Amino acid sequence: MEGFQEFEPIFNEPRIGWAKNSNPGSGLMDQFLMHIFAPDDNHLKIQVTDYHSNTFEAVKSVMQLDDMRDCIGIGGSWAEFVEYLVASFKAEDVKLVLEKLSDSDGVAYAKLVAQKSKGMPLISISLTKLLDNAARDAMANMSFGLFKAFKRTKNLVLQEKEHSLQLTKVISAEKERSENIQSQLGKRQKLEKMNSSDRLDVSGPPASNGAQNSPDKLAGRDPASTKVTNRVVPAFRRAKVRGALLQDIEDDKDN
Amino acid sequence: MEGFQEFEPIFNEPRIGWAKNSNPGSGLMDQFLMHIFAPDDNHLKIQVTDYHSNTFEAVKSVMQLDDMRDCIGIGGSWAEFVEYLVASFKAEDVKLVLEKLSDSDGVAYAKLVAQKSKGMPLISISLTKLLDNAARDAMANMSFGLFKAFKRTKNLVLQEKEHSLQLTKVISAEKERSENIQSQLGKRQKLEKMNSSDRLDVSGPPASNGAQNSPDKLAGRDPASTKVTNRVVPAFRRAKVRGALLQDIEDDKDN
Numbered sequence: 081m082e083g084f085q086e087f088e089p090i091f092n093e094p095r096i097g098w099a100k101n102s103n104p105g106s107g108l109m110d111q112f113l114m115h116i117f118a119p120d121d122n123h124l125k126i127q128v129t130d131y132h133s134n135t136f137e138a139v140k141s142v143m144q145l146d147d148m149r150d151c152i153g154i155g156g157s158w159a160e161f162v163e164y165l166v167a168s169f170k171a172e173d174v175k176l177v178l179e180k181l182s183d184s185d186g187v188a189y190a191k192l193v194a195q196k197s198k199g200m201p202l203i204s205i206s207l208t209k210l211l212d213n214a215a216r217d218a219m220a221n222m223s224f225g226l227f228k229a230f231k232r233t234k235n236l237v238l239q240e241k242e243h244s245l246q247l248t249k250v251i252s253a254e255k256e257r258s259e260n261i262q263s264q265l266g267k268r269q270k271l272e273k274m275n276s277s278d279r280l281d282v283s284g285p286p287a288s289n290g291a292q293n294s295p296d297k298l299a300g301r302d303p304a305s306t307k308v309t310n311r312v313v314p315a316f317r318r319a320k321v322r323g324a325l326l327q328d329i330e331d332d333k334d335n
Numbered sequence: 336m337e338g339f340q341e342f343e344p345i346f347n348e349p350r351i352g353w354a355k356n357s358n359p360g361s362g363l364m365d366q367f368l369m370h371i372f373a374p375d376d377n378h379l380k381i382q383v384t385d386y387h388s389n390t391f392e393a394v395k396s397v398m399q400l401d402d403m404r405d406c407i408g409i410g411g412s413w414a415e416f417v418e419y420l421v422a423s424f425k426a427e428d429v430k431l432v433l434e435k436l437s438d439s440d441g442v443a444y445a446k447l448v449a450q451k452s453k454g455m456p457l458i459s460i461s462l463t464k465l466l467d468n469a470a471r472d473a474m475a476n477m478s479f480g481l482f483k484a485f486k487r488t489k490n491l492v493l494q495e496k497e498h499s500l501q502l503t504k505v506i507s508a509e510k511e512r513s514e515n516i517q518s519q520l521g522k523r524q525k526l527e528k529m530n531s532s533d534r535l536d537v538s539g540p541p542a543s544n545g546a547q548n549s550p551d552k553l554a555g556r557d558p559a560s561t562k563v564t565n566r567v568v569p570a571f572r573r574a575k576v577r578g579a580l581l582q583d584i585e586d587d588k589d590n
Binding site: 091093111113130131132213216219220222224226227229230233234236237240241243244247248250251254255257258261262264268269272275 | 346348366368385386387468471474475477478479481482484485488489491492495496498499502503505506509510512513516517519520523524527530
């Protein structure tokens with residue numbers, strides 16, 4: 081079992097829910113922000129605040145979380161469990177359940193309930209209230225942590241944009257390359273056409289050849305289909321050509 | 336002159352500086368977060384907080400900022416001025432100058448000083464202290480705004496990654512395309528080589544003639560084929576080919 085090495089802090093905005101016997105009353109903020117981070121390798125800290133008078137916290141050790149895992153009944157490795165925790169806390173419908181006993185009281189009790197998705201095991205964590213300086217420390221820590229994560233993410237955007245730019249350059253280079261080859265091919269085709277029209281002059285084979293070889297037509301074509309257009313080579317010569325071909329391949333290897 | 340339509344909120348962490356006659360003393364947080372946003376089209380709000388007991392604010396109308404622009408002496412259009420403001424507030428060394436008169440006092444005075452880069456005009460804005468609920472509102476507003484910006488930026492990263500993926504696919508397609516053309520070209524080159532070796536065979540030197548005409552070899556051969564291989568095109572025929580080429584090009588256009 082391992083702890084929370086390199087645990088990336090999680091920020092989320094939980095939905096507010098009210099416990100059944102609760103009296104929401106008025107004057108409560110309707111927005112909370114939560115922050116989950118590892119203050120050290122063996123603990124996970126969960127903080128939730130409305131930046132007014134309601135700030136809550138839970139600290140869970142690796143051992144406590146492992147007990148929770150047993151209760152909930154999540155199998156697999158510790159890493160898989162941490163992955164499930166992270167996915168649950170990052171999910172869109174993390175719920176902050178609040179309980180307020182009378183209108184004059186503040187929130188008496190808070191609980192964070194999360195699950196990766198519907199039907200999956202519920203992670204439920206009771207939170208204790210933070211007051212005064214502890215609450216302000218939690219708010220500060222959350223906001224500066226969020227700002228750090230924001231800056232990191234902005235840098236990621238820049239990196240990704242730079243990456244896209246490089247890829248765009250590669251595309252240009254590849255396009256240029258295939259245009260070059262295409263134009264070489266075009267030249268060769270023209271040359272062949274000349275040669276074959278030349279030959280036409282002499283041996284007068286069927287006439288459709290020239291049009292078939294046009295570069296336009298070849299551009300989008302599968303190489304197999306072009307098969308160098310069957311250039312009306314009589315059978316006896318084809319046989320000969322096959323012999324020559326083997327030699328050519330060997331020549332290529334030598335080069 | 337226009338206002339702050341579609342002003343994108345700015346978040347930054349100013350460096351702390353102390354006024355000359357100030358006594359920093361102890362107990363002051365050393366981190367502040369600032370938030371600059373347009374609560375409406377005609378105002379800019381600047382808020383700074385350490386999430387403890389020091390939260391400051393300034394609200395500037397378009398008119399006030401335009402006056403400031405005259406004082407500082409920044410020419411150009413209103414849009415250019417807003418651009419300069421934004422660049423200055425986003426700069427790395429935005430400074431928050433604090434003044435504390437005795438150790439027991441809180442911060443008596445705060446001022447935000449920003450410039451786009453060294454040597455450029457200084458933007459200097461005096462801030463007033465916010466207390467109690469107003470301070471908490473500012474903190475909440477800042478942090479929820481920051482969370483929104485963070486989420487937007489994370490989505491941008493996803494979009495950019497998706498974009499890169501698409502570009503990578505385009506690269507693969509382009510590579511495949513040029514490999515196809517390359518292989519067509521390769522086939523053609525081989526064929527040409529074959530043809531030329533073919534030609535050598537037939538139009539070889541007269542001395543070997545007897546052997547070449549051996550009944551075995553002649554058996555499959557059409558007398559016309561010897562003519563075909565006569566492919567060392569004499570000048571007069573090359574001219575003819577040129578004529579044919581022009582016609583071919585026209586044919587291509589027609590396709």
